[in-house]
Amino acid sequence: MNRCLPASLEDLTGLRAARWFRESTAGQYDNFGPDAQRDQQDRAIARYGLIDAGLEWSVASSGWKTAWQTPTWQAMIASAEAGTFDILVVGYVSRFLRNLKQTLIAVEDNLQRAGVAVLFADERLLTSDPDHWDQFTREAHEAEAYSRKLSKRVKEGYGSKRRRLGVPGGNRAPFGIVREGHPSVMRIDETNAAIVRRAYELAATGATDWQVAGATALKKTHIGEILTNPIYAGRLRTGEPAGITPIIDPGLWSKVQTARERRRTRTPGRIVKRNYPLSLRCLGCGRFLFGDVGRYRHPAPTCEAFRSATPPGLDRRAKGHSYQQTWYEDAVGTLLGTIGSVDDATISEVVRLHDAYQPKADELGLARIAKEREEAGRKLALTRDIVAWQATMTRLDAAEALARQPLDAPRLTPLEIVDYLRSLPALWADSGPDGRQMITSAIFARTDVLGFRRLEYELTEDAVELGLDAALPAVLELKPKVGGFGRGERI
Template identity: 50%
Template sequence: MTVRALPRSLEDLRGRRAARWIRESTAGQADNFGPDAQAEQQTRAIERWGLVDTGGAWEVAHSGRTIAATGQWAEMLAGAGEDWEVLVVGYVSRFARDLRTAVNARHDLHARGAVILFADERVLSSDEDEWERWAREAVEAEAYSRRLAKRIREGYAAKRRRLRVPGGNRAPFGTIRDGRTITVDEASLSIVRRAYELASAGLTARELAAATGLAPTHVAEVLTNPFYAGRLRTGEPSALGALVDVGTWEHVQAMRARYSRRHRGSVNRRQYGLAGLLVCAACGRRLIGHVGRYRHTDACEPFKAAAPRRYRRFATTNLDHRVKGESYKSELYEAAIGRAFEHVAISARLKVDTVADATRQDPESGDVLALARINRERDQAALRFARDRDLGRLEATMARLDAEAAAAVVRPSRTPTAAEALAYLEELPKLWAKTSDAGRHAIAEATFERIHVLGVTNYSFALTAHAKAHGWDATFGPGAVSSSISQFGRGERI
């Protein structure tokens, strides 16, 4: 992609393609007058500076502090420099209220040949004479958001002290809003009390959901809320007092604590190699990794029926009924995927594509490690500026990093040779066996969209679009993949 020189001032914008960015913090605000006001400012700016309106626009209802996590943000960045060259924003705070996000966006858009125009302030992100004003506006946008969040927290705290009711618009299940207070709704409160009675008797969350008609997540929310014991989550007494028996509430908390992962201290959770990829071929429910096994939660009958019939060597009945067919050792599934990779035959098409990729001279490639380091240092510089407000230091750091980034793009990183790339593919089974759980997850995620399983012996694979594009749909041999189950002694071993 050829990157056009960035405009140095507003007068250089004429004839460039423009897209619009409209943001409100909530869906309610987005449905009212805020977007109209922003659109009018954008229209005037496009006409004033002679831009070409491409019709591209993003209307987002999301907090400016976390806007970079949205799909619209990623889509906007993806089209920069190709679909549009100037992103017209009503005013600075409508773009983002996070300094790091704003600085990173400016850098990423400029690298793609695109700029940001703030219509109300008449600030262009690529205008060096306006750099200081742009930086101050970005800092002030986040500062305002932080001040507002503090005022909201203080308001909720005062409300809890005065009215002794929880904050938010939604009243706890079993109660209803009555102006500024809440009152008991006997119909729904009876469901809450029944849920606590059943939970104290030992029913699971899914069994409670089936018995009460609530969603499993809603059951968990009800059973852990101290409001029903007469306290708010922040510790203040509730205006309604205890709505369920306090002894029952404490008994339910003690029972749930036995299975809770929320305990003090560090929690080292294992990264399972096939996490999120294993799916039951019968019901479509995902298998989850748990204590060294892949488990089918609320296993369906076809999945349990696919369990291998196990026989004990020294028993009168011989058939072992301890194997329920609801979970299997993680090593069994991961070993089966390793055997699937052994069936891979490197196709002619894959070899051709691999050789072409490995020998191509890509003028847009760069020193990947150097560029990653530069991006980290940009983030650190932006955060340091938010603390010390030393604009001169920030400008010097950014100028140095811009020069280093330009040099890193010119100096390409080393790409593997065609022979090396083919060796990697042919050694994939060995790599799968030797690598860590995180490495296996990366390999599996790049290769498989889904792995449909029935028990531990029946597998079918749905490949990713990237794998199909490189010929992997034709590389799996005709051999079926099966998993052998060994004999065992005490307990469930498969």
């Protein structure tokens, strides 16, 4: 059946609303509990003049894999198909589905085909409003990347990394915030929150971290952590609401970021990692490039292989130690653009590969592992770095064991694949450093460069499953854009 979908929030009046709840597993941090979700839904229903149909579904899963596999999800879809409601109201984007692919399928195919649009109360996003689509896919993508990172960290027990990410539920709450109870809830500690406010006010006037540390009697490294943690403005580093009242006005928070960034660019050698979303490794020696004042720089001494790989037409002037950040990032954008503008022949190949992706073993993955073993052998001959070679082999052994396990992945239709691929370039173009870091980590398991001539990469398992192998060239030959060499360009 095909009912007419509301094209904007103004068209919601009089439509029937049902509710979708997502509960987290007991003991997990949470301020997005069912009550908070219901509050959000109540307000949205009142705000837009919806009629509460009295229907609701609730799932208790917390991972990114399982929500749509529940009978509850199937029951909700069946009800949507039976035409019992028009709008599915969800409290928080992050409480819906944490898998981009499945979210797109769920919304576009299952729900909207049944005449039901989704309203995300927190962000006031309506999935059937064409103007909201970009933001919706971005939110879904970020929620997924967040969830994956989180589950990976929980699994690996990286307590310290979680602390640095400022994820509530880590072992230590950020300064000025305490966690209490079980499941734990965050609360502001007013005494320390006052110190945080003082630190931000000082930093906004241009005080250095040293000066702020002196004035607040905190360590300088601690000040650096405090002044960059968005939780004080009410957000997690992933952009998700932190579920706590902001201690710092978001405007002041941004002002401090700008002030610190301005100072940083005047002080070479200080790096704020999130400004450099790519994780580039040198194809010649295997070391990672680092972000340095708008450039990605090879650590000294620059290996000969990297240094001599200067871009065509620039050989005479190039020193070959570093290249502009925008060059590398535009190259990745070009790569994603290749995905976005796939022709019919490539689409057929993507679909063929996707169909050939047998659930009994990850054959494409195994092929890549074999190729990587060969590469590692070649690299060993070149660098004689046995330690690095052994580490690679151990990692590949683990990857291979995983690839040989039976898979039970939900199948995508060709149309779904194409839609997903086509959404990627826009997602990249619209994303800031954090978003770009999430996109690259979702698609590329590694990205290796040789100077500014060559970019090689390995796709993540998910990207391989999507058939990106077929949509992407194996290697990207790097060329600066025409007119890319500005005056005063330092290579």
